[in-house]
Amino acid sequence: MPKLSDLGLTNEQVGQALDYDTMPDQMGGFTEPPQPGVYRFRFPARMDDIWEVFEHANGNPPGKRIRAKFDDTHPLTIIQSPLGDKNGEPFTTNITNAERRRGKKDDAAAPFISDMDYINRDVWGLKSKPAGGNVGYAQEAQKHASTEMTATVTWNWYCNPKRNIYVDNGQGGYMEVQQPGCDTSYYQKDVDKVLSNPEDPKSPQIYPFRITCKCGAVVRAFANLEQFKP
Numbered sequence: 001m002p003k004l005s006d007l008g009l010t011n012e013q014v015g016q017a018l019d020y021d022t023m024p025d026q027m028g029g030f031t032e033p034p035q036p037g038v039y040r041f042r043f044p045a046r047m048d049d050i051w052e053v054f055e056h057a058n059g060n061p062p063g064k065r066i067r068a069k070f071d072d073t074h075p076l077t078i079i080q081s082p083l084g085d086k087n088g089e090p091f092t093t094n095i096t097n098a099e100r101r102r103g104k105k106d107d108a109a110a111p112f113i114s115d116m117d118y119i120n121r122d123v124w125g126l127k128s129k130p131a132g133g134n135v136g137y138a139q140e141a142q143k144h145a146s147t148e149m150t151a152t153v154t155w156n157w158y159c160n161p162k163r164n165i166y167v168d169n170g171q172g173g174y175m176e177v178q179q180p181g182c183d184t185s186y187y188q189k190d191v192d193k194v195l196s197n198p199e200d201p202k203s204p205q206i207y208p209f210r211i212t213c214k215c216g217a218v219v220r221a222f223a224n225l226e227q228f229k230p
């Protein structure tokens, strides 16, 4: 084999410029969602091609509903974050007009309300549901492209019975086990905060992205939005 110096190589940059600090994670990696708290978001500039239709079997009545997919190509943008450290970062989420019962669990008369209904009224000031069914919901949302809203990020952790669990492999990683999840949900009130830097007792307390379920599964946090405000 020739020596490196015999290969005729130059010091010219290879490929595009990359900042390793901000380079996206490898496929299959999981980006930790922003910590729970109150954030300000900007809607994407284009909202005409973010829609998906699905069947809402638990609707009142059941039927087709729409989902705004704020995905990697059309994310919400974080404008303000509790510690100021997430400003300018994308936030991916889905927001739907699929209604669910709100209010107390034992209140059979509690109305069915969707997240989009709350945004329509509490962020955009509508007095009633948009005319025109699902199309009306999407058209109303599109009017507010590039505008901002405030919302609260909450985390929950779900041990999904439809998938095999992952457990700690004892080497700082995780391995799949042929055992389904145990269908247990954890909310913020169920989870103790941890030091953001375990080596530093003075570092801020944060919610752990991964927790260990009672069945032994290592479960990742999922972020939701609620408390939509102008």
Ligand SMILES: [Zn+2]
Residues within 6 Å of the ligand: 159, 181, 182, 183, 184, 213, 214, 215, 216, 217
């Ligand atoms: Zn479990």
